[in-house]
Amino acid sequence: MSRADDVMQETFLTVSAKADDYERDSNFVAWACTIARYKVLEECNRKHSKSLMLSPEVIEAVCVSHEPAPSDDEEARMAALKCCMDSLSPHTRKAVELRYSRAHSAGEIAKLLGWSTDSVYVVLSRARTALQKCVNSHLKVVG
Structure with a gap:
């Protein structure tokens, strides 16, 4: 697994952990991309190497904004994610929390x-x- 996968996983779980901080009527994709930007920058700073730095253009390219999903879909996805996080086994949840x-x-x-x-x-x-x-399964049941 590459460091990029680690950063993506970290971003995904940070978004889920901070779900209560998301303002419902705002742009979810932009909010999540802001978290992703910070995670990329944290990784680069953690390694203290110029060779690891991504240009602002590359970071922005990764976070190209798309139309946000309807609020009801976002709310359902976040509820499903919270439920799914609770369903992880204790050792898996501990590893996820530590990471x-x-x-x-x-x-x-x-x-x-x-x-x-x-x-x-x-x-x-x-x-x-x-x-x-799990999230996809929950969304199919709800949808």
Whole structure:
């Protein structure tokens, strides 16, 4: 798994963790992209290397704004995501929390939980897949 995947997962989970901060009638995509920008910049700063810096143009290209989904869809998606986060197993939820709420690296999580770094990557990858499937399933039932 690449660092880009880690940053994307971190962004996804930060968006879900900060869902209560989102202003319902505002542009969700712009709000989420702002979080993504900060996560990319945090990753670049964490590595303290000029070679890792992305130009502002690249960051903006990643965050090209699209029409926001209707508010009802956004509300349903966020409710589904909260429910799905609660359905994760305790060890998976702990790994996700350490990675995305507390910004620990995979290596740090491995040390804290007594796992291998590869195991951490597998658990986080499976958690992201499970969350995506769960949210989609919830939305089909609601829709």
